[in-house]
Amino acid sequence: MIRKMIWGAGMLGGSFLSATAAFAQEATQAAAAAAEPVATATTAAAAEAAPALDTGDTAWMLVSTVLVLTMIVPGLALFYGGLLRTKNMLSMLTHVLAIACVAMLAWVTWGYSIAFSGEGAFFGDGGKLFLAGITPDTLSGTIPEYVFVSFQMTFAAITAALVVGSLAERVKFAGLMVFALIWLTIVYFPLAHMVWASGGFFFEKGALDFAGGTVVHINAGISGLIGCLILGPRTGYLKEAMPPHSLTATLIGTGLLWVGWFGFNAGSALGANGTAGLAMINTFTATAAGAVAWMVAEKAAGHKATLLGGCSGVIAGLVAITPAAGNSGPFGAIVLGAIAAVVCYIFVSKLKPKLGFDDTADVFGIHGIAGIIGSIGVAFTYAPGFGGPGDADYVIGAQLGTQVFATAFAVAWAAIGAAIAFLIAKYTVGLRVTREVEHEGLDLGEHGERAYNY
């Protein structure tokens, strides 16, 4: 039993260390290399084949995990909240906090097992339900497995919280919680397994997704889009004025998101090493390019450069670089961030008003679209010719095919799963508040509290 665990940990560790290169052949080769000495060793000697605890890696991953938590509370909460009207601010803060906490509890109970236990193509097994078999001494690569569990837990939590942005100002709290439990189970946990776990369908295909372009951003963007279509637009949408009540709050949220994203991206290197350094510099350059590109696009379109535009560009850049953080050079990152920002700007300001759907915080418009651009663009940025960390024999064409496949699959998986989860919530506890509650504001109507008492 212990030998099986150490063998499994060695496999996982070997797989994750090679995940940054993420080539199918390399992954299976590295995993096989890690497996051979462990399989023939005795339990005592098995430790020398599996990696040992690295305090530098562990310290960094402990910090990274907390940085990602900061992205959720209060980063995302303030970012979204500032975009709403005052009467709904508290409801957004509550929704983000609650859905993140529900996600964390689901993760440690059954989520981690579905995502990271076992070698199935589409989901894991029940081997680590309730985190069975993990102790403070169990390792995942060079870090304690509890730290890895925690790190990945924050990813599950933030993905769920991202979806809330599309549904703001009209979604029912109870419905949201029901949605969350179902959606996490049938969409997020399996998708995380497929892309990041050894044996997972896209992991084995060598799909490049460093920190979650598909698992987090495309997933949340598409799920949000499905949600806002099922929910319907806010009463008075496109007729009444609904400007953001506090772009100050949105900027504070943007800053916390950007800073926290270093934990998200550089932490996905799972170690304190050069790849983390690469992810860090990319998380700077892509983001800066995104912010500038969005504001330049605004001016080019004949408007003024706005703060909301700058913040949106920041997020677009961050989302686009997420799958490419360790799979790109700094200048490839700049191009990726700039392209994502411009495309998102065009979508959000020109296309979306024409299509008429109410994705309140533009979760699809920014996370979805920039996620798609990043997940496909990484096939290019990975190439050594564009400054990427790929080998000399890297072929863009084949990887591009894999990326497009993974992206399309993520879109479809998220769409179908989210639709199921939203519809179950709608026809059980209900998904939308009454018109009266919507008019008086969700703060009072759903929570009996005000964000602002003045």
Add this chain to the structure above:
Amino acid sequence: MKFIIAIIKPFKLDEVREALGAIGVAGMTVSEVKGFGRQKGQTEIYRGAEYSTNMLPKVKIEVAAPDSLADQIVETIQQTASTEAIGDGKIFVLDLASAVRIRTGESGDTAL
């Protein structure tokens, strides 16, 4: 007695207050209001959603005055608050039926 209501541009408040003090006005009520007249607002754009703001922030001053001082108050406000631009505001004069000082209960001109 007269009740004078003046809607002025917010940045003119301090000037108007000092000028009224100089002619003997002992008190006033000031509130922040929104409104429009001939002055048009700006177009604000938030991620593609355009709003034309036609409610502009203004300041409303309310002063109760004895008949003898009323005309001078109106003239003072008009001269001080004017910037000779559209949106400077308006002054309304109403007849005031009675006024009472809460602390002492006195009424009429002595309450002002």
